[in-house]
Amino acid sequence: MSEHNLILNVDSYKASHYLQYPPGAGYVSSYIECRGGVFPEAVFFGLQAFIKQYLLAPISAADIDEAEALLHAHGLPCHRAGWEHILEEHGGLLPLEISAVPEGTVVPLHNVMLQLVNTCPACFWLTSYLETALVRATWYPMTVATQSREIKKIIARYLEETADSLDGLPFKLHDFGSRGASSLETAMLGGMAHLVNFQGTDTVSGLVAARKYYGAEMAGYSIPAAEHSTITAWGREREADAYANMLEQFAGTGKLVAVVSDSYDIWNAIENIWGGVLKDRVIKNGGTVVIRPDSGDPVKIVIESLERLMRIFGCTENSKGYRLLPEFIRIIQGDGISRRSIPKILQAMKERKQSADNVTFGMGGELLQKLDRDLLSFAMKASAIRIDGHWQDVYKDPVTGPEKKSKRGRLALVRDANNKFRTIALEKLGDRENLLRPVYRDGQLLLETTFDEVRARAEI
Structure with missing residues (x-):
C-alpha cells in the first residue's frame, strides 16, 4: 500500500460525493479563507510545498486499483471511471487550476486567499475531493x-x-x-x-x-x-x-x-x-x-x-x-x-x-505543535457551481452558526482605494488587478516563489 496515493489522501465521505452533485454539473469552484481567530491577519504560506510534493506526479493504474480495493472494503464507493478518465485523458495529472495570493502575503481575516476549480467538466467532483489534503497542507504552515x-x-x-x-x-x-x-x-x-x-x-x-x-x-x-x-x-x-x-x-x-x-x-x-x-x-x-x-x-x-x-x-x-x-x-x-x-x-x-x-x-x-485549525478558523468551501453551462452561487448560512456563513460565487481579491484587501465577486473585477494569481494548472507549477520573496512579503 502506498502512503503517497493521492486518491487515498482524503476523508472517507469524499469518496461518495461524486454521486451527490446535481445533474448537469460541469465545474465547481471553491476557496480558502480564515474565518476568524486570535490574530487579525494571516501569512499565506505552504501551497508551493504541497504542489511540489503531491500534485506534480501523476496518479497510476496501481493507485486506482489500490484505492478501489480499500474504499470498497471500507464500505464506500470508488469513482473508478472518474480516476481512469484522469489517467487516460490527462496523463494522470489533476485537471485543476489553483489561484492564490503570492506566498508570504499577509492577508486580513475573512478574505479569500486561494481559489481552485476543475478544468475538465468530467471532473466537477475533483475540486472538493482535494479539500482534505489541501486544507491540511496549508492551515498548519500558515498558522x-x-x-x-x-x-x-x-x-x-x-x-x-x-x-x-x-x-x-x-x-x-x-x-x-x-x-x-x-x-x-x-x-x-x-x-x-x-x-x-x-x-x-x-x-x-x-x-x-x-x-x-x-x-x-x-x-x-x-x-x-x-x-x-x-x-x-x-x-x-x-x-x-x-x-x-x-x-x-x-x-x-x-x-x-x-x-x-x-x-x-x-x-x-x-x-x-x-x-x-x-x-x-x-x-x-x-x-x-x-x-x-x-x-x-x-x-x-x-x-x-x-x-x-x-x-x-x-x-x-x-x-x-x-x-x-x-x-x-x-x-x-x-x-x-x-x-x-x-x-x-x-x-x-x-x-x-x-x-x-x-x-x-x-x-x-x-x-x-500546540496549534490547531481553529486558531484561525481555517476553512475551504465551495462557492460556485456551473450546471448546464450556467454558473450559480453555492453557500452555507447556518442559523445556529452565523460565523460559519460562507462566501458566494467566484471570487477575486483586490486592494480598494485605501489600499486595503477586499474580497469581491469575480464578475465585478473590471480592470482592477486580481491578487489571486494562477499557480497550478493541469499538473504544472505555473509560478515559482523563492524563500527570499516569501520573507520579504511577510516582513513586519
Whole structure:
C-alpha cells in the first residue's frame, strides 16, 4: 500500500460525493479563507510545498486499483471511471487550476486567499475531493508562520522601546520544536514556516524543506549548545569542568556557545561557576557565552538571572536608559516560552530597566505543535457551481452558526482605494488587478516563489 496515493489522501465521505452533485454539473469552484481567530491577519504560506510534493506526479493504474480495493472494503464507493478518465485523458495529472495570493502575503481575516476549480467538466467532483489534503497542507504552515510573525511584532516593539537597534531581531526566537512535533513532515513544514520570520532554528528538517520547496540554500542558523546529558555526564562534582569544556571546545573570537546551566542549581552555576571559577575565561572567551537557565517560572528566572549576571559582569546603559550585559555574555530562555509568556517576560524586564537585547527565546511545542485549525478558523468551501453551462452561487448560512456563513460565487481579491484587501465577486473585477494569481494548472507549477520573496512579503 502506498502512503503517497493521492486518491487515498482524503476523508472517507469524499469518496461518495461524486454521486451527490446535481445533474448537469460541469465545474465547481471553491476557496480558502480564515474565518476568524486570535490574530487579525494571516501569512499565506505552504501551497508551493504541497504542489511540489503531491500534485506534480501523476496518479497510476496501481493507485486506482489500490484505492478501489480499500474504499470498497471500507464500505464506500470508488469513482473508478472518474480516476481512469484522469489517467487516460490527462496523463494522470489533476485537471485543476489553483489561484492564490503570492506566498508570504499577509492577508486580513475573512478574505479569500486561494481559489481552485476543475478544468475538465468530467471532473466537477475533483475540486472538493482535494479539500482534505489541501486544507491540511496549508492551515498548519500558515498558522505557524502567522503566530511566529505576531511574536516577532511583540519582540520588535520591546526592542524599539529598550534597545538601540533591531539588529538582533532575526535571531530572537529560536525554534526548539522538532522533537515535540507529531511527525517528520510536521517538523519540516512548521520549522520552515517559522523561518519565514526568523533565522534561528534547531529544526534541521525545516532547512531541508525550505531548500527543497523554495530554493533556500540556507534558511536558518544555529550554534553549538549543551544539553543536560552532556553536562550531567561529568557528574555534579565536576559541573565546572563540564562548562569549562564547552568553552575549550567552542569558544573563540566571534563565536557563540550556549550552555544549559540548571541541571542542579542555576544560582550556584551563575554565582560560583560562571561568575566564579570561570569568570575570567568568560570575559576573555572572544565571543559570546549564552547561559540557558530554563527551569522555573520563566518571568522570575529571566529577570533574576539577568540581575545576577549584571552584578557579576557589569552592564552598560544604552541610549534609551536600559541596562545591557557586556557582549561576551547573554541568556536564552527555552522553558515555558509561548506567545503569552514572551510579552510578560519582556514587560518585567522593561520595568527593571533591562534591555530586551539581553535575551533570546527558544520555543518548542508552543511553536510547532500546540496549534490547531481553529486558531484561525481555517476553512475551504465551495462557492460556485456551473450546471448546464450556467454558473450559480453555492453557500452555507447556518442559523445556529452565523460565523460559519460562507462566501458566494467566484471570487477575486483586490486592494480598494485605501489600499486595503477586499474580497469581491469575480464578475465585478473590471480592470482592477486580481491578487489571486494562477499557480497550478493541469499538473504544472505555473509560478515559482523563492524563500527570499516569501520573507520579504511577510516582513513586519
